[in-house]
Amino acid sequence: MNSVRVVQVSKQVPIYSRDTSDIIPFINTWLSGRDERFRRKVVKIFEGAGVDRRFGIMDIEEVFMATSFEEKNAIYAREAKILGKKALVKALAKANWQSESLDFIIAVSCTGIMIPSLDAYLVDTVGLKQNIVRLPVTEMGCAAGVSGLIYAANFLRANPGKRAAVVAVESPTATFQLNDFSMANMVSAAIFGDGAACVLLSSESDSQGPKVIGEEMYHFKDATHLMGFDLTNTGLKMILDPAVPQVIAEHFPKIVHPFLQKFDSNIEKVNHLIFHPGGRKIVQTVEELFGKLGKNIDDTREVLRAYGNMSSVTVLYVLERFLEKDIEPGEQGMVLSFGPGFSAQRVLLEW
Structure with a gap:
């Protein structure tokens, strides 16, 4: 049977980052009008989340500003294109692959809405070939990175001698809800960060990797x-x-x-x-x-x-x-x- 290998992985973080200890004062200000016990509980959730640092597509002051869905999603779309391109270009360079050599591109994201999806923009900005097969994976959340690997493996197994890229870009920061004081919002704010990655896979007989x-x-x-x-x-x-x-x-x-x-x-x-x-x-x-x-x-x-x-x-x-x-x-x-x-x-x- 035709074998598929994971050739390369690259990661790309956004330009903003904060230690969790630097975020606590913002949490205290945000929750200053709430019950004191609740505020202390949320701070404890942040301190005990096992996250020391996180990256973001916007600075923390911007995260805690009351902006509309439209404004947050516009930032998400703008930054997703930048991060996706950087992650893909980096992976191609590490593997020494030409951008036109990709046969299949899967774009993975669930933290914003873009139509056309990210992969369409990457065709233009990275110079992918015009007959590349595109697949956006949008509503599978945290599991979708592995979903992308599964779809790529299936495609490549059915098509010997081909190359695929899975580009995942997420910004949970863009989904933060300023007026939602539910535990789900508190816990997700405490654990989530933004980032991007690209995985290259191949069904070529001479490809290297697991x-x-x-x-x-x-x-x-x-x-x-x-x-x-x-x-x-x-x-x-x-x-x-x-x-x-x-x-x-x-x-x-x-x-x-x-x-x-x-x-x-x-x-x-x-x-x-x-x-x-x-x-x-x-x-x-x-x-x-x-x-x-x-x-x-x-x-x-x-x-x-x-x-x-x-x-x-x-x-x-x-x-x-x-x-x-x-x-x-x-x-x-x-x-x-x-x-x-x-x-x-x-x-x-x-x-």
């Missing part, structure tokens, strides 16, 4: 209420059910073991866990589950600490860390992320 052994999606039944956005007049309003870590824990054996078995593998054979850092609680839940199996997700925790949860982009930052390591041939890695639907997306790699 091989995609298999990929699969897992859909939780009757769980559409757990995570997502409500589209309101002020923008995209976060839905985040506190039951998410528990639901993941309950389904965990069904998510991991049958998938690995299907591709003649098992958890003992999987040396590397490339897991999306949804937030501190989800990281702890998965860490306990994998810890019992003698595995660690240190790279996941480190990406959360340094960048926050950048929705679909985040797992690709974790993947980049593994591509930069000196991994022995034959070792396996499992890419895993969760997102609205509710769903778990998995990709099995072999070096």
Whole structure:
């Protein structure tokens, strides 16, 4: 069968960044009119979120200004084009690929609305060929980075000798709701950050990088209420059910073991866990589950600490860390992320 390899990963952060300790005074000012206990609780959420620093497409003063959905989305669209282009150009340079050599481009984003989608702009700004196949992936949230890898792998497996790029750009900052004092808004504000990444994959016989052994999606039944956005007049309003870590824990054996078995593998054979850092609680839940199996997700925790949860982009930052390591041939890695639907997306790699 035609093999697919992950050739290169590049990341791109926006120009603004803040340490969490620098954000606390803004939180205090924002919540100064609220109940004192509530304000203290929110500050504790920020301090305990496991995020030391995050990047943003706008400066923090702008985040806390009352602007319309239209204005925030315009910033998102403008910056997404810049970040997407930089991430793609960087990846192409690292792989020594010409931009016209791409056959398939997948643009992943859920934190703003653009029609035409980001990939259409990249055709022009990066100089992609006119018969390139485009696929925008928009409503899959945090899982969409892995969704993009799955679609690319399927396309490439069916088309030998081709090249694909997955470009993910997210700005949860642009979805922050100034007048939403729900716990979902507080928790998402505490864990999310902005960023972009690009993954290059190939079905050429001489391509280098870990091989995609298999990929699969897992859909939780009757769980559409757990995570997502409500589209309101002020923008995209976060839905985040506190039951998410528990639901993941309950389904965990069904998510991991049958998938690995299907591709003649098992958890003992999987040396590397490339897991999306949804937030501190989800990281702890998965860490306990994998810890019992003698595995660690240190790279996941480190990406959360340094960048926050950048929705679909985040797992690709974790993947980049593994591509930069000196991994022995034959070792396996499992890419895993969760997102609205509710769903778990998995990709099995072999070096």
